[in-house]
Amino acid sequence: MGKVFQRNEWLAQIGVAVGYALLYLATSPISTSHWPIHAGLRFACLLLFPYRYWTALLIGEAVSNGYEVYTCLDTLGLAWVLVRAIPPILPTMPVVWWCRTKMPPFPAKHVVDIKALIICILLSSAAGMIYSTAAYPLLPDAVRPSLPIAVAAIGFFLGPYLAILSVVPWAVMAKLDYRPGQLREQGRRILASKLFLDTIALLVPAVVILSWLGAVGKDQQVKEVASVAMFLPMAWLTLKHGWRAAAVSSTLAITVFSLSISILGDFDSVTYVTQVCLAICATSLFALGARISAQLIQEQKERLSAMNVQRLARQTMQAGELRMRKTSQALEYLAGTLHVNNSRLLEQMRRIVPNIESHAFYKQAVATQTQVYRLAESMHPVAWRDRGLPAALNETVARALDEAGIAYRCEITGRGFTRMAPSVLTATYRVICEAIVYATSRLACNRVRLVLRGGETHGRRWVVLRVEGVLEDTGVANAVFYSEERQRLAAKLGASTLELPELRDHVSIFDGVLHMRTPRDKLRLTAMLHDVPQEAQMSATTSAPLRLWVK
Template sequence: MKKQWWTNDWLVQLGVAVGYALLYVLIHPLSSAHWPVHAGIRLACLLLMPYRFWPALLIGEALPNAYEVFPCLDSLGPTWVAVRSLPPFAVAMPIVWWCRTRMPPFPSHRLIDMKAMITCALLVALGGMVYSSLAYSVSLDNAETLSAEPVIAFGYFLGPYLAIFSILPWVLMAKLDYHPGHLREQLHKILSSRLSLDVVVLLIPTLAVLSWLNLIGSVEFKQVAPMIMFLPIAWLTIKHGWRAAAVGGPLAIACISLSSQFVDYPDPKTVATQTFLVIAITCLFSLGARISAQLLQEEEEKHSALNVQRLARQSFQLGEQRMRQTSQALEYLAGNLHITNGRLLEQMRRIVPNIESHAFYKQALATQNQVYRLAESMHPIAWRERGLPAALNETIARALDEAGIAYRCEINGRGFSRLAPSVLTATYRAACEAVVYVSSRLACTRVKLMLRGGETNGKRWVVLRVEGILEDTGVANAVYLSEERQRLASKLGASALDVAEMRDHVSIFDGGMHVRRPQDRLQITVLLQDITQEARRVPSAPVRLWVK
């Protein structure tokens, strides 16, 4: 079968060399002594391209570099031409190789070591400074200038460093966000993000206005314009992390470099402006990296908390299912006891007259009733057969009536049928715990329960309020029925939780609880939210940045 051209290694090497050479020529008009864009393209290629393509990249830069250098043979001398004939790519190669070997900027495919990245950029800029300073010092016209003006050598460091941070951040973001086959989804995600909105609405108009003022403004304004440009970038960095610095930093550098009128070689004013840019962009990247790491850690902690919450809800619901199964088994056992007792009664009547008044028969009936009550307390029949409203209206009402407490239940709203079973279970258990808590006061003579369900912005919720009416005249009746009141918790299957424990129980469902004690009343209000679907949609936050 005929091989495709991209499988031929020599053709691929040739394509890389020609492509890099064309890119070098195309960006040449944008490059200058104070902003050599080539330096950013060079470092990006060295960091991202495999080692086997480095010779092709070297050739791709050597050819256009020689085309630029040899016409200067008469004006700058053969020594300068000999030094500049060595492409800057050859100087950066060993530095980047050492960085990729000893402290890799990309420890894994989706991980960036920002400290190593900044260090690599710093070393490459220093290597470019040595290279450019050497070439400048051996030129015919500037043989003594370097020792007289060392600021020029420092300028050769600042320019490449700024050029690197004008190109490299965009390449890093492209590397992290690119997923083969999902380009359209990635573009939509980027354009619809809050960072993109802030950049378009706030950053770009601000930089455009400041760049225009920098062109026509006074000398004093030109001195403070770079500082003002970095204020919105710093704000966005604090808000969004390193990506804001990666987007805003290169834009600010480009605006300042294009709108400022620098001389051919760095002078003190140029060096002062570029020094501020270097310090600002380095600090913003370091700050943004740290903030991004903190944001990712918060996302992971939030996701872990959601997982714990989800497991707690699942455990809660599984416990209820076991209680329901146990309740059904107890009901079946009570039914068998009833049948057995009936048959035994028929047989004993022939032997023992008035068997109904015998202690043995009374004990059998008591055992049967206890089994029924235990099954009812674990999972009421009304709840199982007719739903939550029936359990609130019948089960709780019967238990309070036996304890001598008046009861009233109001249910309104909508969406109960669409609530998750775990939320309905939590609502009933919270109602039982709240009823037991307010009725534990001896002065409680009446209990009012109000339940309301609804839906807001697609999120379903339910609000439960239990209000106990406290009257001193009911204390005597409460003391008389104290035994029934003490059995109220067991009848309702409640654990007699205190306020803190009830609040913890409610928090499993992203809810809240509020206790009020107005005059002659005790109110407990509970909010529960159905977050089952929302929790499923929370993705695991990928770690995309590493800060040592």
């Protein structure tokens, strides 16, 4: 077993070395001094590969880099070739090791620290600058540019820095998002994402056109305006989508600019200025994107928390309703038992006591039985339990209002009631009862109209209710006459006499809203409740963990 593992490990080491060397040589045609794409590949490999593969990376770069510099022996001289034959990965390794040890860019498996990543990129670019600056004076005078060594050092820093910024973010996103066996799903998700659509529709055309104007423009002001205007769509995209948008837009801008310089061969002092602007703006966008991403994550956490709170409130409400239903059934059974016992007692007492119905103890027994029935009906109406919500509204509510001397009219339209979740129907009935009690608390209210409508929009079911109480001065006398029954109306309907703020909170559990209007001689309460799709319930409980963390 140990021999098999050792053989597989050696094969992996050889594969990493050969693969990295081939990739190094394949990108050589597009790698230039102002955009050394090798620096981005080198940094990405050192950042993502385990330490045990670093030796293979060193060997792979030593071979490929030695082959490249050897071809320059006749033109650039032996001294420069000997220095440049040292693999550039060698001075970068200690920097990346220190960053991964002291301030890791990946604190966890699917977590990235943007600030630590940018610092690591800066230090690695500085290491590459020192390496290239050491070899710069060894160039022959005939091929060495007429630039001071300080200016050349700035270019040696900017080139690797921009190259790393154009490569590494993609490797980081791949590390964060990669899931074994889900490549197709992830590909479809990327193509359908808003970031991809905004990039294709806005960013790509804008960056290409502005980069072309900056490269071919003869007027200096046109170049400067084009360079500055390039960052407007980049900033907009970053503000909308976070650091991933900064990575995509910065990569696109750097790549288009570098390729245009390589094709046109127009590398002058203005190019240095543009590189500095690119480096500063790209870094700023990354920092801004990290902050935006942190805010987006916080908002997502708050949304998930609110969804979980709503889900818990719905479950609690439905559990409470089930308990009330069972209690109502138990009370009905108790009332039935009392009725049977009272009937038996009445038959037995009639033989001994004539006119037993007029005695106080019998009246008390009958009153107790009636109160138990009323209590059971207020907790969970029999009509609702047997024939559904429309029956409860047309029978239970109508009977309670009629006993209180209040005229009542109920209109039910629409569709979809039978397919709604039980918790939504429960909340609808309770809100209607609370709204009726709230409207009839005004003495002038002597008529109530209820309109209930169900429907479905974009696959999501909803229900709208409107309780309208008609206020008339002539109804005050009627309210005084039925004052006792009106006081018992809340108990009959099982209402808790909630105020408007409490009613709004109750409705908001189902993503609903509640409004109160007081037109002339009327008090109107309107509420809308949404049904909860099954997929929304599942997403609230099984939502994927957040995979981004920034400092």
